[in-house]
Each structure stands twice: as structure tokens, then as C-alpha cells.
Amino acid sequence: IKDIAPYISLYWASMMIGRWTGAVEAFTDNISLQKVLRFVAPYLAFGVFLLVNAIADHDLAPFYVYAAIIVVLIVADMSSKGSPARMLLIFSGVGIAALLVGMFTTGMTSVYAFTSVGLFCSTLWPCIFTLAVSGLGKNTSQGSSYLIMMIMGGGIISWLQGYVSEFTGIQYSYIVGILCFAYLAFYALKASSILKSQGINFDEKISGGH
Template identity: 40%
Template sequence: MSNTSENKGYTIPFVSLTTLFFMWGFLTCMNDVLIPHLKELFQLSYLQSMLVQFAFFGAYFIGSLLYFVISYFKGDPINKIGYKNGMLLGLIVASVGCFLFFPAARYSVYGLFLSALFIMGLGFTLLQIAANPYVSLLGKPEGASSRLNLAQAFNSLGTTIAPIIGGYLIFEFFAVNGEITAAATEVPYIIFTGIFLLLAFLLWRIKLPDFRSEESAERGLGALQFPQLKLGILAIFFYVGGEVCIGSFIINFLALPEIMGLPEAVSKNYLALYWGGAMIGRFLGSISLNQELPGGRKALLMVVTAIAVFLLIFFIVDLNFAQISTFLIFIGINLLGFFIGKAAPARTLSIFALISAGLVLFTIFSTGSTSMWTILGIGLFNSIMWSNIFTLSIHGLGKYTSQGSSLLVMAILGGALLPLVQGALADSFGIQHSFFVPVLCYLYIAFFGFYCSAKLGNVKAEQVSGGH
């Protein structure tokens, strides 16, 4: 009886937190819509336009590094001020970043846009550090994996609909005679400012359970004695970098005459497919890695879930069935990959990374719709990479687990640096050939999966999730 009432008591806090996951997923994916807009507005090179991702994801690294240093010398700040206050601070900082889009757009200063993105990224860093562990504490320990997967699914929902809503506002609603006005970024981000402040007010008013840890953080860098963590830091770096590289270039890539020649207002829908694929894969991953479901029932549930989430995405995007049906082929390949992986995180990671590398190579050496669909299909295989890499990296770390986790979060720096590398290559050799950057990323991830499969064996599938 007490367990039931306890779970009911956690419902409102959990719903509040899933809203946070949704919003930071939404705003993160808005960067992919901003890039082509700002590139055209300021007449930027591809390298210069990738400073959007450099500023945003660079904030994750700077924020995590500062947090790590403070934790080392002064103790864990979130543990001192409480998870609730940590999330409130993150929301307020993110709202300041959103508000700075107003003067950036009004005075048309690219540096102000980058500053706004950096501050918003710092706010999201605080939300990541506070919200992810808090979700795992809201209820029974054995249900932590399920709660984190559900919260991450809402993060993926945000990344899926952001290109549709954000793209409509920027490329269509605020366009006058085909020209995008300053209001295209002023008004949406003022609305986002209000939403973050409203969420902060509601979170402040909601009574949340107070969790504190009595453990002190380990001094030194003892976590780095574990080879799987050192290799995992690089794997997270390349995963985030590769995923962000692809998402950042999709709209400009689909505009190429030799690919599809699509206008931004149409290609935003295909960008939603790329991020929607990650949502499908995460739902399938949560089922595949469930050790309690019998094989036949698990397979049926995965197929039904894949179809259901595909239909959800179909109703979200502004495309007819003929325009989206090819995506079903890649969903089928994704299901096959899960079945071959047999619920082993390391093996599944290797399979998905090799498939992703192959799809990017098809994208580079083909044209037209083939090149478009192979790049969009990669979202399905990105889906479980974050959680599987994270899980394998911290496996067996014991008292160094928290330290290892913070080092992995710092590796999100890949999302800041690798798009710059691809931008420079795009300026020199064209967008299509610049996709060799994510090819190298996925090949390293495949190596990491093979290494963990050999050294760690079939680690029990404990999903450690959280949008990046």
C-alpha cells in the first residue's frame, strides 16, 4: 500500500521532469534549423555557420568541466543546494540564453547569437546534471532504467517536432515575400523564454522529494585507470559529434541539385525523420534490452511499436505516405539489427555503428533519393548509442562511477568540434564529401563495441539514458 502511494506521489514530479527533457530536446534540435537561416542571413561559410554548434555544445564541455572542478575542491554543488534548486537554476540560465536572441536578431549580430546559444547550453548542462539522476531516484531502483528511457523518449519527441514547428516559424510564418524577417528568431525565442520561466515557476511550486547523498566524491582521476572508460570518453565524443554533424547539414544537403533540390520549408520535414528515427530506435531498444520478456512476445511488441511510432511521426510531418514510405525499409533493417544483437549492448552497438558507417558511405557515393534516404536512416541506428556507450564505459567503476560519468558528459565536446571540421571540409570539397567525418566516427564506435564485447562480455543491459 505504501509503495502504491509513493509511486502516486512521484507522478507529478516525473511529469514535470519529462517536460524538461522534451524542451531541451526541442531547443537542441532548433539549432539544425537555425544553421541554414543564419548562414544565409550573414552570408557565412559552412565553417562559420558551424560555430552555432560549437557555441552550444562547447557550453556543455565548459559547464561540465567547471562543475567537475568545483566538485573536486568544494564538494558536489547539486548535492549541497538540492536537485530542485539545481534544475531551477538551469531553467533560469536557459531562459536568459533564449531571451538574448531578441537583441541578437534586432541588431543582427552573429556574435550575439553565438553568445545566446552558449548561455542556453550552460543552462542545459545544469539541467542534464540535475535532472538525469533525479529521474532515476523517483521511485523503486529497479524501475530507474524504465523511467530514464521514458524521459529520453520525450527528449526524442522534442527533437522530432522541433524541425516542423521551428522550420515553419522561421522559413514560412515570419517570411515576407520569401524573405525571412528578424521576427523569425525574435518571437519564437521570446516564447521559449516564457516557457522556461513558466516551467521554473511550476517546478518551484511543486513539492519535490529531497534526495541527498552522504558519499563524498573521489579525489584524483582514479576513474581513468579503467580502459573501457578511457575508450568510452572517445566513443561519446565521436557519437555526439557524428550525430550533430549529420543533423547540422541535412537541410543544406537536401537543397543540393544533385541530391533533391528541396527548399528549406520542405527539407525540414525530412530532418524531422532523421531525429524521429532516434525516437523509434529508443523505444525498440528499451524493449529489446528487457531481459524479462520472452523472445516471441518481444519480437511482436517491437514490430507493433515500430509501426505505431512510425505512424505518429507520419502524422507530425507534412509529407504524404508516398514521400515517407521508403523509411519503412530502414525501420526493417533496424529491427533486424536488434534481433542480431540479441540484447547484448556491446554487440548491438557494433552492429549499429557498422550499419551507420555503411549508410554514410552510400550517401557520399550516390545521388538523388538514394543519398537522401541513406543519410536519414542513420537516425534509427544512432538511437541506442548514447545509452549503450555510457553503460559499457562505467561498467565496473564502483566508487569512481560518478567521476566517470562527469568525464563522459564532458565528451559531448564532440558536438562542438567535429561539425567545425566537417564545415571546413564542406567549404573545400563540398557537403557530400564532408560526410567522411561521421564515417570515421562510426568506425571508432564499432571498434569500441567490439572491444567491450571481448573484454567485458555480455554486460547486463542497464540503460543509462538522458538526452544530450
């Protein structure tokens, strides 16, 4: 258990790393400072992970290479330019790539590929929520309530992957995750198209704001 624990903590740390990266705009309106924080915040969060595991007396040597994977998160975040639809599409695409690498490689490459999915799941829910409730007007409160009540993927997808793993083995059962990411990518494109037809264009708002 002691040998596995730091890898489990790295997955959850990846979620924290992604969220800290996605939250930099909440700290300042200064564009130049935001660019700096996009590099500082994720590595600060990664530093917290290293510190906690150092205190727990875990070997940190295998985890330093993960710093390079965080660069992919930073590039993906900057490429999204603050647009929820673009972020959902890009992060879903990178999530699919990470799962494919994990499925078709072995050893630590596979481990880090699967673990890095946490980086790209981290900010998807705010994107989904924003796209889902935009344009609802007076029905926003009711729509958001329905959306919250429909959060049940963890109870279904986990079971489905477990069922698939009985036939494919655990490594290839991540095809379920790929299908989930693929749907999110489709949702990003579809929701963006629908919102644009209603006169809501996040890309224009963001570029106009900058």
C-alpha cells in the same frame, strides 16, 4: 522551408524510432511479447511521424518507402541480442554502410541513406555509457560524471565536417561521420575485450538470463 521540413522531422523521427525499438525490454520480461514489440514499436513511432506531417499538410507519398529501411533497424536490433558491445558494433557498421550509400548515390536514395543514420545513432549513447562505467566499482559515480562532462562531439565534429566540406563538397564530407562510426566500432571491440578480462561478459549474462 516547407518542402525541407518533413525530411528534417524524419531524421529526428528516426532517432525516436530507434529508441522506441531499443526500449521494448523495459516494458515486459516476456520474451515472446518483446519479439512482437520489436516490430510494433518502430512502426508505431513511424506512424506518429506520418500523423504529424499529415496534420501539417505535407505530402506523405515520398516517405512510405522508408518503412522498408526500418526493417534493417529491426534486424540489427535483434542481432545485437541486448548486448551493448554487440549493439554498438552492429549499429556502427550499419551506420557506416548508410553513409557510404549516401555519399556514392544521388537523389532520394542518397537522402534516405543519410536520414537513416538517425536510426542507427539512436541507441548508441546508452551502449557507450554502459561499457564505459562497467567494472568501475566504487568509482562508478566519478567515472560517469567525467563521461558526462566529456560530451562535446557535437561542438567539434560538426565544425570539422563543415571544414572538410569546403574541400570535398557536403556529400563527401560525411567521411567524417564514417571515421566516427569506425572509432565507435573499435571502442565496442576494445571495451568488450577489457571487460571480459575483468570477468564481465554481457553476452554470457544475456544468454544466461534468456
